[in-house]
Amino acid sequence: MNSIIDSLLSLLSFTGLPYYILVVVAILIAGVHIFLLMAIFATLAVYFERKVSAFMQDRLGPMEVGLVGFKGGKKFWGGIGQTIADALKLLTKEDILPNDADKKLMILAPFIIFMGALLTFIGIPFSEGFIISDFNIGIFYVIATSSIGVIGIILAGWSSNNKWSLYGAMRSAAQIISYEIPLGLSILLPVLVVGSLEMSEIVAWQSEHRWFIFHSPFTFIAFFIFFISGLAETNRTPFDIPEAESELVAGWMTEYSGFRWAIFFLSEYASMLIICMLTSILFLGGWLSPMTIFSIFPDNWLLLDGPIWGVFWLFSKALFLIFVMMWFRWTFPRLRVDQLMHLCWKVFIPFALANLFFVAILELIFL
Amino acid sequence: MNIQDIANKLKTDFSESVEFLEDTLFIKVKPTDWLEISEKLKNHDDFKFDYLMCISSYDCGDKIKYGVAYNFKSTSIGHELEVRLEVSDDESIPSVVKLWGSADWHEREAFDMMGIKFDGHPNMKRILLSDDWDGHPLRKDYDTPEYYRGMPVPKDKTYWE
Amino acid sequence: MSKQDKSIIKAEEMVLNMGPQHPSTHGVLRLKIHTDGEVVSKIEPIMGYLHRCFEKHCENLSYEQVVPFTDRCDYLASMHMNHAYSMSVEKMLDIELPERVEYIRVIVAELQRIASHLVACGVFGLDVGAITPFTWALRDRERILDLFEMLCGARLLYNYIWPGGLSHDLPPNFIQYTNEFLDYFEPMLKEFDNVLTENMIFVERTADVGIITPEVGVNFGVTGPTLRGSGISHDLRKDEPYSVYDKFDFDVPVGKGIMGTVGDCWDRYWVRMREIEESVKILRQAIAQLPDGDVHAARPKKVRPGKGEVYSRYESARGDVGFYIISDGKNIPYRLKMRSPAFCNLSVFSEISEGWMMSDVITILGSLDIVLGEIDR
Numbered sequence: 064m065n066s067i068i069d070s071l072l073s074l075l076s077f078t079g080l081p082y083y084i085l086v087v088v089a090i091l092i093a094g095v096h097i098f099l100l101m102a103i104f105a106t107l108a109v110y111f112e113r114k115v116s117a118f119m120q121d122r123l124g125p126m127e128v129g130l131v132g133f134k135g136g137k138k139f140w141g142g143i144g145q146t147i148a149d150a151l152k153l154l155t156k157e158d159i160l161p162n163d164a165d166k167k168l169m170i171l172a173p174f175i176i177f178m179g180a181l182l183t184f185i186g187i188p189f190s191e192g193f194i195i196s197d198f199n200i201g202i203f204y205v206i207a208t209s210s211i212g213v214i215g216i217i218l219a220g221w222s223s224n225n226k227w228s229l230y231g232a233m234r235s236a237a238q239i240i241s242y243e244i245p246l247g248l249s250i251l252l253p254v255l256v257v258g259s260l261e262m263s264e265i266v267a268w269q270s271e272h273r274w275f276i277f278h279s280p281f282t283f284i285a286f287f288i289f290f291i292s293g294l295a296e297t298n299r300t301p302f303d304i305p306e307a308e309s310e311l312v313a314g315w316m317t318e319y320s321g322f323r324w325a326i327f328f329l330s331e332y333a334s335m336l337i338i339c340m341l342t343s344i345l346f347l348g349g350w351l352s353p354m355t356i357f358s359i360f361p362d363n364w365l366l367l368d369g370p371i372w373g374v375f376w377l378f379s380k381a382l383f384l385i386f387v388m389m390w391f392r393w394t395f396p397r398l399r400v401d402q403l404m405h406l407c408w409k410v411f412i413p414f415a416l417a418n419l420f421f422v423a424i425l426e427l428i429f430l
Numbered sequence: 431m432n433i434q435d436i437a438n439k440l441k442t443d444f445s446e447s448v449e450f451l452e453d454t455l456f457i458k459v460k461p462t463d464w465l466e467i468s469e470k471l472k473n474h475d476d477f478k479f480d481y482l483m484c485i486s487s488y489d490c491g492d493k494i495k496y497g498v499a500y501n502f503k504s505t506s507i508g509h510e511l512e513v514r515l516e517v518s519d520d521e522s523i524p525s526v527v528k529l530w531g532s533a534d535w536h537e538r539e540a541f542d543m544m545g546i547k548f549d550g551h552p553n554m555k556r557i558l559l560s561d562d563w564d565g566h567p568l569r570k571d572y573d574t575p576e577y578y579r580g581m582p583v584p585k586d587k588t589y590w591e
Numbered sequence: 592m593s594k595q596d597k598s599i600i601k602a603e604e605m606v607l608n609m610g611p612q613h614p615s616t617h618g619v620l621r622l623k624i625h626t627d628g629e630v631v632s633k634i635e636p637i638m639g640y641l642h643r644c645f646e647k648h649c650e651n652l653s654y655e656q657v658v659p660f661t662d663r664c665d666y667l668a669s670m671h672m673n674h675a676y677s678m679s680v681e682k683m684l685d686i687e688l689p690e691r692v693e694y695i696r697v698i699v700a701e702l703q704r705i706a707s708h709l710v711a712c713g714v715f716g717l718d719v720g721a722i723t724p725f726t727w728a729l730r731d732r733e734r735i736l737d738l739f740e741m742l743c744g745a746r747l748l749y750n751y752i753w754p755g756g757l758s759h760d761l762p763p764n765f766i767q768y769t770n771e772f773l774d775y776f777e778p779m780l781k782e783f784d785n786v787l788t789e790n791m792i793f794v795e796r797t798a799d800v801g802i803i804t805p806e807v808g809v810n811f812g813v814t815g816p817t818l819r820g821s822g823i824s825h826d827l828r829k830d831e832p833y834s835v836y837d838k839f840d841f842d843v844p845v846g847k848g849i850m851g852t853v854g855d856c857w858d859r860y861w862v863r864m865r866e867i868e869e870s871v872k873i874l875r876q877a878i879a880q881l882p883d884g885d886v887h888a889a890r891p892k893k894v895r896p897g898k899g900e901v902y903s904r905y906e907s908a909r910g911d912v913g914f915y916i917i918s919d920g921k922n923i924p925y926r927l928k929m930r931s932p933a934f935c936n937l938s939v940f941s942e943i944s945e946g947w948m949m950s951d952v953i954t955i956l957g958s959l960d961i962v963l964g965e966i967d968r
Contacts, residue, residue: 120726300720301792304950394786396793397720399950400629455900481809484902484930486915499915501902501930505809505825512902532812535938543646558639558967567647568926 066197067093093195097184105332106146108385113145115386116393156321161224164318168222173319173326176215180333182208187340188262190350190373201261202250202345206243209296209337212330213239219327220315232315234400235298235305241407242295242302248415249289252282252422253345266349274348279425281418286346288411288418290384293338295407297331300392304400335385343380350377431476431509433457439476440467456499456512464515465524471502471511472529478504479511482526485536487544489570494518496544496569500526522547543568604632609952611640617714617956618963620937629948634941641967649927654680654754654894657927662748664929665965667710668908670703673752675905678833679914680754682903683896691884692756693835698769698877699742699751701870705776706735707908708816708863708870711960715860716787718957719796724787731779734772741765755890766878773871780867788864797860798851801943801955805854811942812935815910816866817959820846820859827906839876841869856958863960895922909933909960931965 071089078085110125117124125142133143160166186204188194198204213236220232253275254260257268269275276286295302305315316327343349350373398406431439437450437457447463459467471479479502486499497516503509515523525548526533537548538557545566548554555561564575574583609622619640625633645664649657661676662669674696681688713728736746741762743751751758787793808818818825826843828836844865846858900917910932917926936959944955 116722120723121730122726303720393723395721395790396716396787396796398792399796399948401948402795482812483904483911484913484915484928486926486928486930488917488926488928491919499900501913501915505823530812531807531810531942532935532938535934556639558642560639567644 067193067195069197093185094181097181097195101180101184101329101333101336104336105329106150108332108335109146109149109328110143111385112389112392113142114139115389119390119393150325153322153325158323159318159320161318164224165222168218169318170323172215172219172222173323173330174215175218176212176330177326179208179211179215180330180337182211183337184333187337188266188344188349189377190370191263191266192370193374194263197261199259199261201259201263202254202341203260205337205341206247206250209334210239210243212334216315219319223315223318225318228315228317231305231317235315238298238302238305238403239296241404242292242411245288245407245411245415246292246296248412248419249285249292250345251419252285255419255422256282256426262344262349266344266351269348270351274346274351276346279422281421281425282346284414285418286342288415289346290338290342292407292411293342294388294391295403297334297338297388299335299388301395301397302403303392303397304403335388336381339381339384339388340377342384343377347380350374352376431507433511436477436509436511440470443470456514458514458516461515461517461521461523465526467513468526468529471513477511478506480530481505482530482532482536485533485540487540487546487568489544489568490516491570493571496546498523498540498546517546519545522549524549525551527551542566545569617961620961620963620966622952622956624949624952626949631944631947631949631952634944634952636937636940638937638963638966641963643968645968646927646929649924651923653922654896654924657924658753659748659750661929662750663964664931664968665907665909665912665933665962666747667962668703668707669747669749670699670752671707671905671907671912673749674700674834675903675907675912676914677752677754678905679901679903679916680894680896683899683901683916683918684754684891684894686755686889686891688756688889689884689886690835690882692886692889694877694881695757695761695886696752697834697836697839698874698881699739701874701877702735702738702769704870704908705867706732708867709735711908712783712787712860712863715856715954715957715960716793718953719793721787721790721793724783727779727783727786731776734775738765738769738772741768753890754894756888757886760886766881769874769878773874777871780864780871784864788861794850794857796950797856797954797958800851800856800947800951801958802852803854803939803943807939807942808854811939813910813939814932814935815906815908816862817859817910817936819844820862820958821854822846822848827904827911831904833905838880839873841873841876844869856954859958859960893922895920907932909962909965910936929968931968933959933961933963933965937961937966 068086068089071092072085075085075088114124123139125145126136128142128144128148129136130144130147133140160169183205185195186198186201186208216239217232217236220228220230220235223229253265253268256275256278257265259265265275272278275282277283294300298306316324319327352372353376433450433455437448440448440457441450444459444463444467447460447467449458451458471477481503483501483503484499486501488497488499490497495516495518497514500513500515502511502513517523523546525537527537527550534551534553535557537551538553538555540546541548541554542556542558543566556563559567563578565572567574574585576583605626607624607626609624611619611621621637621640623635623637624631625635643663645660648660652660658673658676661672665672709728709732713725716722716728717725739749740746742765743749743759803813803817803821805818805821805823807813808821808823813821814825822845824843824845827833828841829843844862846853846862848854848858849861850857896918898918898920900915902913902915905912905914911930912932913930915926915928915930916924919925940956940959944952947955
């Protein structure tokens with residue numbers, strides 16, 4: 064599969080510059096686009112979350128701040144410029160670093176979390192051939208880089224010189240590391256059946272057979288285990304005990320203000336997008352159109368398939384899952400720490416191991 | 431049982447400590463026997479007052495004696511009782527914390543507001559006012575202090591207008 | 592193990608402070624928590640941050656002037672405070688009230704009970720982490736506050752029930768609006784129930800947590816829904832009916848340990864939810880039986896009771912409110928003491944929260960439903 068970097072390099076080769084300069088230019092272009100994607104997505108996701116939560120709670124949400132052409136006030140899209148206004152406000156806020164805090168670590172922590180999210184986007188395909196850099200270890204790279212964030216969280220909690228922040232950071236680190244195990248075990252299922260770590264191969268398998276969630280009852284269960292472990296990875300309710308709890312004011316983010324806090328927020332929404340896109344690619348058919356599930360349509364008849372349509376389908380599946388994540392946040396209470404750990408170690412891991420075992424046997428029988 | 435019967439029953443055992451005047455609704459008890467009387471009120475089958483509703487402190491008005499009124503009720507039999515004790519500043523009342531848990535904070539409040547001392551209370555500290563406050567506010571002859579930790583205690587608006 | 596080894600392994604006890612300003616302490620309450628890791632070993636509630644010398648003020652005010660001050664004691668159930676105080680003064684004066692006054696008082700008291708329980712249940716859900724039921728509860732409470740505003744002009748502190756009568760009669764469309772509210776409210780309550788009551792996560796957080804056994808409850812003077820959650824059916828409206836409560840047909844919900852042990856936090860929450868339904872029942876009956884009359888007929892010209900004292904009890908949203916008034920024949924009380932239910936409910940807090948974790952402390956405090964204005968007076 065061609066990757067974007069390859070296409071960029073071949074595009075720019077007409078200039079005749081040495082190879083390493085071309086590579087740097089290509090990387091910069093790709094990096095800027097990924098950053099723009101993350102920023103724009105975070106903007107839209109925050110606005111979406113506020114509106115969704117407001118409508119669920121029988122109120123209106125942001126209504127006043129408009130954007131060019133969209134006047135604020137009466138219609139339900141009234142507050143569409145709210146997040147941009149908030150982002151501008153955060154940029155102009157005073158940059159507070161407490162006196163007794165470890166300043167270097169405190170400055171470093173948001174960057175580490177941000178880097179984790181950015182690096183992960185490199186390995187995620189948006190459609191056929193629409194991947195920044197084509198690894199043949201696909202998923203493995205994505206899971207590895209998405210774990211970099213834990214270091215940032217621990218640094219943030221430690222460097223704040225605040226007993227409560229440390230408490231929250233430790234809880235968050237324990238939660239994220241524990242839930243990576245069921246996450247990884249559930250990822251092994253598509254890898255096992257398809258036989259390759261590359262995500263494009265997995266989607267190709269799904270286009271030939273059927274969406275992975277319908278492959279067997281074990282993968283159906285694995286979908287839920289994967290999605291819920293993904294919720295725990297991103298510290299969303301019902302697993303948001305490190306963040307939004309009533310005893311520790313804001314957990315490990317307490318001492319951060321202004322734009323540093325905005326970076327934490329941005330990377331949280333970016334990791335939400337990553338988890339939802341991974342779920343769509345691995346279990347829900349990725350960039351395949353839903354029309355292909357029902358083979359009642361004759362071939363070549365309005366299948367809505369193709370590279371451009373692929374991006375649309377992938378993003379709509381991811382957006383639906385993001386809506387489900389937000390739905391969970393505003394419906395469920397949160398779990399206590401020991402109930403969280405019990406759920407991971409005594410419920411999810413046995414089920415995930417059992418899934419793996421049975422799917423392996425299925426593969427052996429029906430090879 | 432109405433209050434006359436309760437008073438008579440108590441008087442058989444504690445005749446000098448228990449006093450009941452006609453046309454009143456309470457029994458007066460002396461603090462010396464209060465522990466035994468309260469133990470009997472809680473555990474004896476005739477009384478069974480297991481619910482201590484309220485402990486109110488009041489000022490008798492003569493600047494010498496201060497009183498405490500206990501309101502009891504029995505959840506099993508259903509009768510109510512009011513018991514009053516009056517002490518002066520150098521006497522103290524035995525605490526009934528071990529019998530009724532609700533007495534804990536009510537006695538602290540009686541001490542805080544009226545200055546009545548209770549013997550045997552595990553944590554006799556002020557409860558509603560800060561620990562270093564002077565005086566007992568609900569006494570009739572109480573004067574608010576001029577200053578508290580350097581801040582003037584406003585008696586009228588001239589302090590802030 | 593040698594003695595030295597034991598002392599090295601023993602963990603240190605940490606003293607945490609959940610200060611007066613905190614999102615989950617329901618007011619200005621300070622908790623000194625001694626913890627051993629995550630497990631709580633002792634909690635010491637420190638109060639007094641809202642003490643406004645209510646009882647001392649009352650010794651300088653006439654009996655009618657005390658009524659607005661009672662509002663501010665339990666500000667989430669002001670009608671109950673007004674009613675309790677007015678009942679105690681009427682007991683001293685031996686006044687016979689017209690039927691219409693009693694019925695209006697019952698209507699207003701039950702509406703207030705629904706409003707107060709909505710706040711209690713919504714805030715309980717908020718403490719546990721569910722934010723949406725809280726906004727729904729407040730939305731429905733807004734309609735009740737609109738009814739009260741129509742009635743006496745105020746949304747929170749009413750000064751409505753005066754000794755001997757009421758301050759105003761019902762406005763013309765009040766009954767029609769109340770009926771509309773009741774019709775709107777019953778399906779909304781079911782919605783609230785669906786989201787929170789049987790939710791697995793909510794049940795896991797609250798069932799079997801903070802159990803008040805009946806003996807401990809009665810011993811510490813716990814009353815109201817907090818005690819009824821432990822299985823004791825003790826409701827003043829049924830046991831010693833005051834006002835016209837003996838004319839209505841309603842049940843007293845009692846905790847049965849449906850989701851865990853009898854007397855846990857879930858039971859107390861469940862009792863409050865069922866009490867809202869019972870209040871709706873009483874309201875419908877009261878509105879149907881409402882007679883005509885003059886609400887100002889029995890208002891005394893001068894409130895000057897004779898010498899004596901009275902202790903009258905009332906069932907408010909939080910429990911057993913008692914007013915102990917000593918009068919010496921003047922028109923101002925000699926001594927007025929308010930026995931507040933939340934004061935006694937909070938005193939059982941340190942008993943029942945030993946051995947639970949930090950998150951459970953918040954849950955237990957939320958289930959006790961305290962209002963600091965009433966505790967500190």
